[in-house]
Amino acid sequence: xxxSYLDLVNQTFNFPQEDYxxxxxxxxxxxxxxxxxxxxxxxxxxxxxxPKIGQQINKAKKMFANAFKKHKYEGKYFYCYCTKSSHxxxxxxxxxxxxxxxxxSYAYDIEIINKLYEAKKINKDTFIICNGFKQKPYISRIxxxxxxxxxxVIPVLDNKDELKGYxxxxxxxxxxxxxxxAEEEPTFPFYTSRLGIRSKDILEFYVDEIxxxxxxxxxxxxxxxLNKGIKDDIYYWSELNKIxxxxxxxxxxxxxxxxxxxxxxxxxxxxxxxxxDYQFMINEIVRxxxxxxxxSKVPMPNIFTEFGSYTVGESMAxxxxxxxxxxxxxxxxxxxxxxxxxxxxxxxxxxxxxxLMLPINKWNSEYQRVTLGGxxxxxHDYYDSEEHINExxxxxxxxxxxxxxxxxxxxxxxxQISGYGGIKHCLIPSPKYIVLDRDKxxxxxxxxxxxxxxxxxxLKILGYK
Numbered sequence: 001x002x003x004s005y006l007d008l009v010n011q012t013f014n015f016p017q018e019d020y021x022x023x024x025x026x027x028x029x030x031x032x033x034x035x036x037x038x039x040x041x042x043x044x045x046x047x048x049x050x051p052k053i054g055q056q057i058n059k060a061k062k063m064f065a066n067a068f069k070k071h072k073y074e075g076k077y078f079y080c081y082c083t084k085s086s087h088x089x090x091x092x093x094x095x096x097x098x099x100x101x102x103x104x105s106y107a108y109d110i111e112i113i114n115k116l117y118e119a120k121k122i123n124k125d126t127f128i129i130c131n132g133f134k135q136k137p138y139i140s141r142i143x144x145x146x147x148x149x150x151x152x153v154i155p156v157l158d159n160k161d162e163l164k165g166y167x168x169x170x171x172x173x174x175x176x177x178x179x180x181x182a183e184e185e186p187t188f189p190f191y192t193s194r195l196g197i198r199s200k201d202i203l204e205f206y207v208d209e210i211x212x213x214x215x216x217x218x219x220x221x222x223x224x225x226l227n228k229g230i231k232d233d234i235y236y237w238s239e240l241n242k243i244x245x246x247x248x249x250x251x252x253x254x255x256x257x258x259x260x261x262x263x264x265x266x267x268x269x270x271x272x273x274x275x276x277d278y279q280f281m282i283n284e285i286v287r288x289x290x291x292x293x294x295x296s297k298v299p300m301p302n303i304f305t306e307f308g309s310y311t312v313g314e315s316m317a318x319x320x321x322x323x324x325x326x327x328x329x330x331x332x333x334x335x336x337x338x339x340x341x342x343x344x345x346x347x348x349x350x351x352x353x354x355x356l357m358l359p360i361n362k363w364n365s366e367y368q369r370v371t372l373g374g375x376x377x378x379x380h381d382y383y384d385s386e387e388h389i390n391e392x393x394x395x396x397x398x399x400x401x402x403x404x405x406x407x408x409x410x411x412x413x414x415x416q417i418s419g420y421g422g423i424k425h426c427l428i429p430s431p432k433y434i435v436l437d438r439d440k441x442x443x444x445x446x447x448x449x450x451x452x453x454x455x456x457x458x459l460k461i462l463g464y465k
Contacts, residue, residue, distance in 0.1 A: 005359060005367040005395045012388075013272040019314075020272070020358070027360045029317060029408065032436060032444060034360050038404055041448070043321040044339035044431035048411060050094045051438055052315035057081075057098040060266070060307065063279050067286040075258075075302045080129055082264055082308030083109055085412040090435060090449070091312055093121055101127035101152075103306040107134075110141035127152040129261065129306065131179065131223070133195070134162055143169035156223045156261070158195055160205055166217065176210075177221035177261065178202055180243050185228060185235055193227075199246055206250060218256035221304065222247050225263030230281055237288070244289055248296035259302040260289065266310035268409050270354050271387040309412035316411030318344055318431070319360065322394075322403040323375075333370045335394060337405065339431055340374035342381045343424040345410060346417045349380055354387035360404035362395035370394050372405070376426040421453065423461055429453035 006022070009015050021028050026035040030049055037047060057079060064077040080101040083092060092102075092112070102122070104110060110130075116122045128150065130142050143166060145153045156177035157163060166174070181196035192198070197205065210219050224243045226236060243260060251257050262285065267276055286303070293300045320337040327333050347353035369391050374381035384392055397403050421430060430453040436446045 003366050004364050005393070006363040008367050008393060009272070009363075015272060017272060022363060025361065025363055027358055027363070027406065029406070034317075034319065034406060035404070037434065037446065038319060038360065040446075041432055041434055043319050043404065044337070044344070044452075045434055046316060046318045046344070046410070046431055047434040047436055047446070048088075048091065048316045049436045050090065050315065053091065053094045053312055054098050056307075056311055056314065057095060057100060060278075060282075060305070060310070061098075063282045064286070064303070066279065067282045070283060071286050071290050073286050073290055073300055075300045078127060078259075078302060078304045080127065080304060080306045081311050082306045083112065084416065085308030086312045086415065087112065088415075088449075089115075091315075091411075092116065093119075095311055096121050101129070101304075103129040103131055103308075105132040107138035107141050110138070110145065113145065124150045125152055126150075127154065127304075129177070129221075129223075129304065130155045131158075131306075133158050134165070136165070139165035140169060142166070146170050146172060146174045154220055156221065157197065159197060160201075160209070163209060163217075170217070174217050175220035175256075176217050177223050177259075178205075178219065179223045179225075180246060182224055182226050182239050188227075195225075196223075199242060202246065203249060206254060211254070219250070219254050220256060221259040221261050222250070222257070223261040223263065223304075225306075226265060229265030229267055230262070230285075231265075231267075232277075232281060232284075237284075240285065241288060241292070244292045247301060248292055248298050251298040251301075252296070257301075258299070259304055261304035261306065264306045264308050264310065266307055268309055268313040268412075270356050270409060272356065272358075273388045274356075313412040314409045316409070316414075318407045318410050318414075320405050320407075322397060322405060325397050326373075333368060334373045335370045335397070335403070335405075336373045336375065338375065340376045340381055340425065340428045341372070341383050342374060342376055342378060343418055343426075343428045344431060345407060345414055347414060348383055350417070354385065355410055356408040357383070357386060357392070358406055358408065359395055360406050361401065362398070362403055365395040365398055367393045368396050374428075376428055378425060381425075421450075421457070423458055424453075427455075427458055429455075429458075 019030050061079055078101055080103045081095045082103045084105045142155050154175050154177050156179050158179055179196035180199050182193045184193055222243055226239055247260055290300055320339050322335045323338050324336045342349045372383040432452045433450040434446055435449045439445055
Protein backbone atom coordinates (compact mmCIF):
# COMPACT_ATOMS: atom_id res chain seq x y z
CA UNK A 1 0.00 0.00 0.00
CA UNK A 2 1.31 3.46 -0.87
CA UNK A 3 1.04 5.58 2.25
CA SER A 4 3.75 8.23 2.08
CA TYR A 5 2.77 11.89 2.07
CA LEU A 6 3.97 12.16 -1.54
CA ASP A 7 1.71 9.25 -2.49
CA LEU A 8 -1.23 11.02 -0.84
CA VAL A 9 -0.58 14.20 -2.82
CA ASN A 10 -0.14 12.32 -6.09
CA GLN A 11 -3.39 10.44 -5.50
CA THR A 12 -5.28 13.67 -4.82
CA PHE A 13 -3.79 16.29 -7.14
CA ASN A 14 -1.76 16.80 -10.27
CA PHE A 15 1.73 17.29 -8.86
CA PRO A 16 4.26 18.85 -9.37
CA GLN A 17 2.59 22.14 -10.28
CA GLU A 18 3.72 25.44 -11.78
CA ASP A 19 4.95 26.95 -8.51
CA TYR A 20 5.54 23.78 -6.48
CA UNK A 21 7.81 20.79 -6.94
CA UNK A 22 10.19 18.56 -5.01
CA UNK A 23 13.97 18.45 -5.13
CA UNK A 24 15.78 15.86 -3.03
CA UNK A 25 12.62 15.33 -0.94
CA UNK A 26 12.33 19.06 -0.10
CA UNK A 27 9.60 21.39 -1.32
CA UNK A 28 10.56 24.07 -3.84
CA UNK A 29 8.37 27.18 -4.16
CA UNK A 30 8.84 29.18 -7.38
CA UNK A 31 12.23 27.45 -7.60
CA UNK A 32 13.11 28.80 -4.15
CA UNK A 33 14.89 26.29 -1.91
CA UNK A 34 12.76 26.78 1.21
CA UNK A 35 14.95 24.44 3.28
CA UNK A 36 17.99 26.59 2.51
CA UNK A 37 16.11 29.61 3.90
CA UNK A 38 15.26 27.63 7.03
CA UNK A 39 18.89 26.61 7.46
CA UNK A 40 19.99 30.22 7.05
CA UNK A 41 17.36 32.03 9.11
CA UNK A 42 15.61 29.45 11.29
CA UNK A 43 11.91 29.36 12.09
CA UNK A 44 9.38 30.82 12.51
CA UNK A 45 9.88 33.03 9.48
CA UNK A 46 7.88 34.61 6.71
CA UNK A 47 9.11 35.67 3.32
CA UNK A 48 7.90 37.58 0.29
CA UNK A 49 8.99 36.52 -3.19
CA UNK A 50 8.81 39.81 -5.09
CA PRO A 51 8.86 38.50 -8.70
CA LYS A 52 5.47 36.85 -8.15
CA ILE A 53 3.82 40.27 -7.90
CA GLY A 54 4.78 41.31 -11.42
CA GLN A 55 3.83 37.88 -12.74
CA GLN A 56 0.31 38.25 -11.38
CA ILE A 57 -0.13 41.79 -12.68
CA ASN A 58 1.06 40.97 -16.17
CA LYS A 59 -1.04 37.82 -16.31
CA ALA A 60 -4.18 39.87 -15.63
CA LYS A 61 -3.19 42.56 -18.12
CA LYS A 62 -2.65 39.96 -20.81
CA MET A 63 -6.01 38.30 -20.14
CA PHE A 64 -7.86 41.62 -20.35
CA ALA A 65 -6.00 42.40 -23.58
CA ASN A 66 -7.09 39.00 -24.93
CA ALA A 67 -10.71 39.69 -23.98
CA PHE A 68 -10.66 43.18 -25.52
CA LYS A 69 -9.28 41.76 -28.75
CA LYS A 70 -11.75 38.87 -28.83
CA HIS A 71 -14.77 41.11 -28.33
CA LYS A 72 -13.41 44.13 -30.22
CA TYR A 73 -13.88 46.16 -27.07
CA GLU A 74 -13.40 49.89 -27.53
CA GLY A 75 -12.48 51.03 -24.01
CA LYS A 76 -9.17 50.88 -22.12
CA TYR A 77 -8.11 48.74 -19.15
CA PHE A 78 -6.49 50.13 -15.99
CA TYR A 79 -4.97 47.88 -13.32
CA CYS A 80 -4.97 49.39 -9.82
CA TYR A 81 -3.30 47.87 -6.76
CA CYS A 82 -5.40 47.90 -3.59
CA THR A 83 -2.88 49.20 -1.03
CA LYS A 84 -4.74 47.93 2.02
CA SER A 85 -3.76 44.37 1.08
CA SER A 86 -0.16 45.19 2.00
CA HIS A 87 1.21 48.68 2.52
CA UNK A 88 4.91 47.76 2.73
CA UNK A 89 7.04 50.00 0.55
CA UNK A 90 8.84 47.16 -1.21
CA UNK A 91 5.46 45.59 -2.10
CA UNK A 92 3.90 48.77 -3.50
CA UNK A 93 7.08 49.78 -5.33
CA UNK A 94 7.40 46.32 -6.88
CA UNK A 95 3.83 46.53 -8.12
CA UNK A 96 4.42 50.00 -9.55
CA UNK A 97 7.27 48.68 -11.71
CA UNK A 98 4.55 47.17 -13.90
CA UNK A 99 2.87 50.41 -15.02
CA UNK A 100 -0.16 50.25 -12.76
CA UNK A 101 -2.24 52.62 -10.67
CA UNK A 102 -3.28 52.71 -6.99
CA UNK A 103 -6.37 52.55 -4.81
CA UNK A 104 -6.53 53.99 -1.29
CA SER A 105 -8.81 53.41 1.68
CA TYR A 106 -7.92 55.89 4.45
CA ALA A 107 -6.29 59.25 5.11
CA TYR A 108 -2.85 57.83 5.90
CA ASP A 109 -2.76 56.16 2.48
CA ILE A 110 -2.41 59.65 1.03
CA GLU A 111 0.82 60.11 2.98
CA ILE A 112 2.12 57.00 1.19
CA ILE A 113 1.09 58.58 -2.12
CA ASN A 114 3.14 61.66 -1.23
CA LYS A 115 6.19 59.54 -0.38
CA LEU A 116 5.89 57.59 -3.61
CA TYR A 117 5.70 60.83 -5.58
CA GLU A 118 8.75 62.25 -3.80
CA ALA A 119 10.64 59.06 -4.68
CA LYS A 120 9.48 59.37 -8.33
CA LYS A 121 7.69 56.02 -8.17
CA ILE A 122 4.48 57.67 -9.42
CA ASN A 123 3.69 60.91 -11.20
CA LYS A 124 0.77 63.32 -11.26
CA ASP A 125 -0.87 61.39 -14.10
CA THR A 126 -1.09 58.15 -12.08
CA PHE A 127 -4.67 57.23 -11.27
CA ILE A 128 -5.31 57.32 -7.52
CA ILE A 129 -8.75 55.88 -6.76
CA CYS A 130 -9.82 57.01 -3.27
CA ASN A 131 -12.33 54.64 -1.73
CA GLY A 132 -13.81 54.19 1.72
CA PHE A 133 -15.91 56.20 4.15
CA LYS A 134 -14.08 59.50 4.35
CA GLN A 135 -13.62 61.59 7.47
CA LYS A 136 -12.35 65.17 7.27
CA PRO A 137 -8.60 64.26 7.41
CA TYR A 138 -9.04 61.94 4.40
CA ILE A 139 -11.01 64.52 2.40
CA SER A 140 -8.51 67.29 3.17
CA ARG A 141 -5.57 65.15 2.04
CA ILE A 142 -7.37 64.22 -1.19
CA UNK A 143 -8.11 67.90 -1.78
CA UNK A 144 -4.45 68.75 -1.27
CA UNK A 145 -3.43 66.24 -3.94
CA UNK A 146 -5.95 67.71 -6.37
CA UNK A 147 -4.93 71.29 -5.61
CA UNK A 148 -1.27 70.47 -6.22
CA UNK A 149 -1.82 69.09 -9.71
CA UNK A 150 -2.57 65.37 -9.36
CA UNK A 151 -4.81 65.16 -12.42
CA UNK A 152 -6.14 61.65 -11.98
CA VAL A 153 -7.05 61.51 -8.32
CA ILE A 154 -10.64 60.26 -8.26
CA PRO A 155 -12.49 60.40 -4.94
CA VAL A 156 -15.21 57.76 -5.09
CA LEU A 157 -18.23 59.07 -3.19
CA ASP A 158 -19.39 56.73 -0.45
CA ASN A 159 -22.37 58.93 0.45
CA LYS A 160 -24.11 62.05 -0.83
CA ASP A 161 -22.70 64.39 1.81
CA GLU A 162 -19.09 63.60 0.90
CA LEU A 163 -19.26 65.88 -2.15
CA LYS A 164 -19.70 68.93 0.10
CA GLY A 165 -16.18 68.50 1.47
CA TYR A 166 -14.61 68.69 -1.97
CA UNK A 167 -16.75 71.64 -3.00
CA UNK A 168 -15.35 73.59 -0.07
CA UNK A 169 -11.69 72.60 -0.34
CA UNK A 170 -10.82 71.79 -3.97
CA UNK A 171 -9.93 74.85 -6.05
CA UNK A 172 -9.40 73.18 -9.45
CA UNK A 173 -11.61 71.14 -11.81
CA UNK A 174 -11.62 67.49 -10.76
CA UNK A 175 -13.21 64.11 -11.42
CA UNK A 176 -15.36 62.08 -9.04
CA UNK A 177 -16.66 58.54 -8.88
CA UNK A 178 -19.71 57.07 -7.21
CA UNK A 179 -19.71 53.76 -5.39
CA UNK A 180 -22.91 51.86 -6.01
CA UNK A 181 -24.15 50.05 -2.90
CA ALA A 182 -24.34 46.35 -3.70
CA GLU A 183 -27.03 44.01 -2.51
CA GLU A 184 -25.46 41.42 -0.23
CA GLU A 185 -25.84 37.66 -0.47
CA PRO A 186 -28.77 36.02 1.37
CA THR A 187 -26.34 34.60 3.94
CA PHE A 188 -25.51 38.12 5.20
CA PRO A 189 -27.34 39.52 8.26
CA PHE A 190 -28.19 42.67 6.25
CA TYR A 191 -29.51 43.26 2.75
CA THR A 192 -27.44 46.15 1.41
CA SER A 193 -23.75 46.97 1.78
CA ARG A 194 -22.98 49.80 4.19
CA LEU A 195 -20.63 51.18 1.53
CA GLY A 196 -21.81 53.31 -1.36
CA ILE A 197 -25.01 55.05 -2.48
CA ARG A 198 -28.21 53.17 -3.27
CA SER A 199 -28.50 52.66 -7.00
CA LYS A 200 -32.05 54.02 -7.12
CA ASP A 201 -30.81 57.33 -5.66
CA ILE A 202 -27.89 57.90 -8.02
CA LEU A 203 -29.70 59.30 -11.07
CA GLU A 204 -31.53 61.88 -8.98
CA PHE A 205 -28.32 62.73 -7.08
CA TYR A 206 -26.49 63.28 -10.36
CA VAL A 207 -29.19 65.60 -11.72
CA ASP A 208 -29.53 67.58 -8.48
CA GLU A 209 -25.91 67.84 -7.35
CA ILE A 210 -23.51 67.15 -10.22
CA UNK A 211 -25.07 68.07 -13.55
CA UNK A 212 -24.53 71.69 -14.57
CA UNK A 213 -22.04 72.59 -11.82
CA UNK A 214 -20.07 74.91 -14.12
CA UNK A 215 -17.54 72.14 -14.81
CA UNK A 216 -15.76 72.35 -11.45
CA UNK A 217 -16.18 68.63 -11.10
CA UNK A 218 -17.50 65.87 -13.33
CA UNK A 219 -18.66 62.31 -12.87
CA UNK A 220 -15.96 60.04 -14.27
CA UNK A 221 -16.58 56.60 -12.78
CA UNK A 222 -19.12 54.17 -11.36
CA UNK A 223 -17.68 51.73 -8.86
CA UNK A 224 -18.89 48.44 -7.42
CA UNK A 225 -17.32 45.78 -5.22
CA LEU A 226 -18.81 42.49 -4.07
CA ASN A 227 -17.57 40.90 -0.86
CA LYS A 228 -17.75 37.36 -2.21
CA GLY A 229 -15.49 38.24 -5.11
CA ILE A 230 -15.70 37.63 -8.84
CA LYS A 231 -17.44 34.28 -9.17
CA ASP A 232 -19.41 32.60 -11.94
CA ASP A 233 -22.81 32.56 -10.27
CA ILE A 234 -26.19 34.25 -10.60
CA TYR A 235 -25.49 36.68 -7.75
CA TYR A 236 -22.31 38.09 -9.30
CA TRP A 237 -23.73 38.48 -12.81
CA SER A 238 -26.91 40.04 -11.44
CA GLU A 239 -25.03 42.68 -9.44
CA LEU A 240 -22.56 43.38 -12.24
CA ASN A 241 -25.36 43.90 -14.75
CA LYS A 242 -27.09 46.32 -12.39
CA ILE A 243 -24.10 48.67 -12.50
CA UNK A 244 -23.68 48.17 -16.26
CA UNK A 245 -27.30 49.17 -16.82
CA UNK A 246 -26.91 52.14 -14.49
CA UNK A 247 -23.87 53.22 -16.47
CA UNK A 248 -25.89 53.03 -19.71
CA UNK A 249 -28.67 55.16 -18.21
CA UNK A 250 -26.30 57.78 -16.83
CA UNK A 251 -24.11 57.90 -19.92
CA UNK A 252 -27.01 59.23 -21.98
CA UNK A 253 -27.18 62.38 -19.82
CA UNK A 254 -23.55 62.48 -18.58
CA UNK A 255 -21.05 62.48 -21.45
CA UNK A 256 -18.12 62.79 -19.01
CA UNK A 257 -18.86 59.37 -17.50
CA UNK A 258 -16.41 57.01 -19.19
CA UNK A 259 -15.36 54.33 -16.67
CA UNK A 260 -16.68 51.37 -14.70
CA UNK A 261 -14.62 50.13 -11.76
CA UNK A 262 -15.43 46.50 -10.91
CA UNK A 263 -13.20 46.50 -7.81
CA UNK A 264 -11.24 43.44 -6.81
CA UNK A 265 -12.22 39.91 -6.00
CA UNK A 266 -10.13 37.55 -8.09
CA UNK A 267 -9.54 34.45 -5.94
CA UNK A 268 -6.07 33.07 -5.29
CA UNK A 269 -4.86 29.51 -4.91
CA UNK A 270 -5.50 28.11 -1.43
CA UNK A 271 -5.22 24.43 -2.41
CA UNK A 272 -3.31 22.32 -4.89
CA UNK A 273 -6.75 21.48 -6.24
CA UNK A 274 -7.60 25.12 -7.02
CA UNK A 275 -9.42 25.61 -10.30
CA UNK A 276 -10.59 28.97 -11.61
CA ASP A 277 -10.92 30.05 -15.22
CA TYR A 278 -9.70 33.64 -15.03
CA GLN A 279 -9.80 34.13 -18.81
CA PHE A 280 -13.40 32.92 -19.03
CA MET A 281 -14.53 35.31 -16.29
CA ILE A 282 -12.73 38.27 -17.87
CA ASN A 283 -14.17 37.41 -21.28
CA GLU A 284 -17.67 37.29 -19.84
CA ILE A 285 -17.29 40.58 -17.94
CA VAL A 286 -16.08 42.34 -21.08
CA ARG A 287 -18.78 40.72 -23.20
CA UNK A 288 -21.57 41.69 -20.78
CA UNK A 289 -20.45 45.32 -20.75
CA UNK A 290 -20.16 45.49 -24.53
CA UNK A 291 -23.56 43.88 -25.16
CA UNK A 292 -25.33 46.27 -22.78
CA UNK A 293 -23.62 49.32 -24.28
CA UNK A 294 -24.46 48.27 -27.84
CA UNK A 295 -28.07 47.69 -26.85
CA SER A 296 -28.28 51.13 -25.24
CA LYS A 297 -26.23 52.79 -27.99
CA VAL A 298 -23.69 54.32 -25.61
CA PRO A 299 -19.86 54.21 -25.75
CA MET A 300 -18.11 51.32 -24.04
CA PRO A 301 -16.49 52.46 -20.77
CA ASN A 302 -12.92 52.06 -19.64
CA ILE A 303 -12.63 49.19 -17.16
CA PHE A 304 -10.77 49.62 -13.87
CA THR A 305 -9.92 46.83 -11.44
CA GLU A 306 -8.50 47.04 -7.91
CA PHE A 307 -6.82 43.72 -7.29
CA GLY A 308 -5.25 43.39 -3.85
CA SER A 309 -5.14 39.74 -2.77
CA TYR A 310 -4.65 38.68 -6.37
CA THR A 311 -1.65 41.02 -6.70
CA VAL A 312 0.26 40.18 -3.55
CA GLY A 313 -1.38 37.16 -1.91
CA GLU A 314 0.57 34.43 -3.72
CA SER A 315 3.93 36.13 -3.09
CA MET A 316 4.25 35.28 0.63
CA ALA A 317 4.72 32.21 2.80
CA UNK A 318 4.89 31.55 6.54
CA UNK A 319 7.18 28.72 7.67
CA UNK A 320 6.98 26.97 11.03
CA UNK A 321 8.71 24.08 12.81
CA UNK A 322 6.72 21.40 14.59
CA UNK A 323 8.04 21.64 18.14
CA UNK A 324 6.30 18.63 19.60
CA UNK A 325 3.77 15.91 18.87
CA UNK A 326 1.08 15.52 21.53
CA UNK A 327 -1.42 12.67 21.66
CA UNK A 328 -4.26 13.95 23.80
CA UNK A 329 -6.64 10.98 23.48
CA UNK A 330 -7.21 7.84 21.41
CA UNK A 331 -7.81 9.68 18.12
CA UNK A 332 -6.41 13.24 18.28
CA UNK A 333 -2.79 14.01 17.45
CA UNK A 334 -1.54 17.56 17.87
CA UNK A 335 1.48 19.06 16.13
CA UNK A 336 2.55 22.12 18.12
CA UNK A 337 4.21 24.79 15.96
CA UNK A 338 6.76 27.34 17.13
CA UNK A 339 4.44 30.31 16.66
CA UNK A 340 0.74 31.22 16.70
CA UNK A 341 -1.95 31.15 14.05
CA UNK A 342 -3.90 33.88 15.82
CA UNK A 343 -0.97 36.30 15.73
CA UNK A 344 0.63 35.45 12.38
CA UNK A 345 -2.31 34.28 10.24
CA UNK A 346 -5.29 35.95 11.91
CA UNK A 347 -7.71 35.14 9.08
CA UNK A 348 -7.48 31.46 10.01
CA UNK A 349 -8.91 32.39 13.40
CA UNK A 350 -11.16 35.34 12.54
CA UNK A 351 -12.96 34.16 9.39
CA UNK A 352 -11.88 30.53 9.04
CA UNK A 353 -9.66 31.25 6.02
CA UNK A 354 -7.75 28.34 4.54
CA UNK A 355 -4.28 28.74 3.10
CA LEU A 356 -2.26 26.39 0.95
CA MET A 357 -0.49 24.26 3.57
CA LEU A 358 2.34 21.85 2.68
CA PRO A 359 5.24 20.24 4.53
CA ILE A 360 8.70 21.36 3.49
CA ASN A 361 10.34 18.00 4.19
CA LYS A 362 9.59 14.32 4.95
CA TRP A 363 7.47 13.84 1.82
CA ASN A 364 8.51 10.18 1.65
CA SER A 365 7.46 9.50 5.24
CA GLU A 366 4.12 7.98 6.23
CA TYR A 367 1.37 10.49 6.92
CA GLN A 368 -1.29 10.81 9.59
CA ARG A 369 -4.24 13.00 10.44
CA VAL A 370 -3.26 15.83 12.79
CA THR A 371 -4.40 19.15 14.20
CA LEU A 372 -1.87 21.98 14.18
CA GLY A 373 -1.71 23.98 17.39
CA GLY A 374 -0.24 27.40 18.11
CA UNK A 375 1.63 28.26 21.29
CA UNK A 376 -0.74 30.83 22.77
CA UNK A 377 -2.94 29.81 25.68
CA UNK A 378 -6.06 30.39 23.57
CA UNK A 379 -8.11 27.30 22.75
CA HIS A 380 -8.89 28.75 19.30
CA ASP A 381 -5.22 28.84 18.25
CA TYR A 382 -5.36 25.85 15.92
CA TYR A 383 -5.65 24.80 12.27
CA ASP A 384 -7.56 21.60 11.56
CA SER A 385 -8.80 21.58 7.98
CA GLU A 386 -7.60 22.30 4.45
CA GLU A 387 -9.74 23.91 1.78
CA HIS A 388 -10.29 20.71 -0.19
CA ILE A 389 -10.99 18.47 2.82
CA ASN A 390 -12.12 18.93 6.42
CA GLU A 391 -8.91 17.42 7.78
CA UNK A 392 -5.16 18.02 7.89
CA UNK A 393 -2.72 15.29 6.91
CA UNK A 394 1.02 15.65 7.46
CA UNK A 395 4.04 13.34 7.53
CA UNK A 396 4.69 11.45 10.73
CA UNK A 397 7.44 12.83 12.90
CA UNK A 398 10.41 10.49 12.95
CA UNK A 399 13.96 10.71 14.20
CA UNK A 400 16.19 13.22 12.47
CA UNK A 401 15.40 16.79 11.47
CA UNK A 402 12.19 18.45 12.64
CA UNK A 403 9.13 18.60 10.44
CA UNK A 404 8.78 22.01 8.78
CA UNK A 405 5.35 23.22 7.64
CA UNK A 406 4.69 26.02 5.18
CA UNK A 407 1.55 28.12 4.75
CA UNK A 408 1.66 29.65 1.29
CA UNK A 409 -0.15 32.53 -0.43
CA UNK A 410 -0.45 34.46 2.82
CA UNK A 411 0.62 37.86 1.45
CA UNK A 412 -2.66 39.78 1.69
CA UNK A 413 -4.03 41.39 4.85
CA UNK A 414 -2.37 39.16 7.48
CA UNK A 415 0.22 41.73 8.64
CA GLN A 416 -2.35 44.52 8.57
CA ILE A 417 -4.94 42.60 10.58
CA SER A 418 -2.46 41.21 13.11
CA GLY A 419 -0.97 44.66 13.66
CA TYR A 420 2.57 44.32 12.35
CA GLY A 421 5.12 45.30 14.97
CA GLY A 422 2.59 45.84 17.75
CA ILE A 423 1.42 43.85 20.73
CA LYS A 424 0.43 40.27 20.04
CA HIS A 425 -1.75 37.84 21.96
CA CYS A 426 0.27 36.26 24.81
CA LEU A 427 3.16 38.52 23.65
CA ILE A 428 4.03 36.05 20.91
CA PRO A 429 6.61 37.90 18.75
CA SER A 430 6.21 38.63 15.06
CA PRO A 431 8.52 36.25 13.19
CA LYS A 432 11.52 37.42 11.20
CA TYR A 433 10.62 38.74 7.76
CA ILE A 434 12.75 37.86 4.71
CA VAL A 435 12.43 39.46 1.27
CA LEU A 436 13.40 37.49 -1.84
CA ASP A 437 14.12 38.88 -5.29
CA ARG A 438 16.13 37.97 -8.36
CA ASP A 439 19.00 40.05 -9.76
CA LYS A 440 19.37 40.95 -13.43
CA UNK A 441 20.94 37.55 -14.08
CA UNK A 442 18.05 35.68 -12.46
CA UNK A 443 20.02 34.74 -9.35
CA UNK A 444 18.00 34.59 -6.14
CA UNK A 445 18.91 37.21 -3.54
CA UNK A 446 17.49 37.53 -0.04
CA UNK A 447 17.72 39.96 2.85
CA UNK A 448 16.25 40.46 6.31
CA UNK A 449 13.56 43.13 6.32
CA UNK A 450 12.85 42.70 10.05
CA UNK A 451 14.30 40.56 12.80
CA UNK A 452 12.04 38.63 15.13
CA UNK A 453 10.20 41.07 17.37
CA UNK A 454 12.03 41.64 20.65
CA UNK A 455 10.73 41.71 24.20
CA UNK A 456 12.14 45.22 24.58
CA UNK A 457 10.08 46.60 21.68
CA UNK A 458 6.88 45.21 23.19
CA LEU A 459 7.68 46.43 26.68
CA LYS A 460 8.31 49.94 25.34
CA ILE A 461 4.89 50.01 23.71
CA LEU A 462 3.33 48.79 26.95
CA GLY A 463 4.96 51.59 28.93
CA TYR A 464 7.52 49.58 30.87
CA LYS A 465 10.70 51.62 31.33
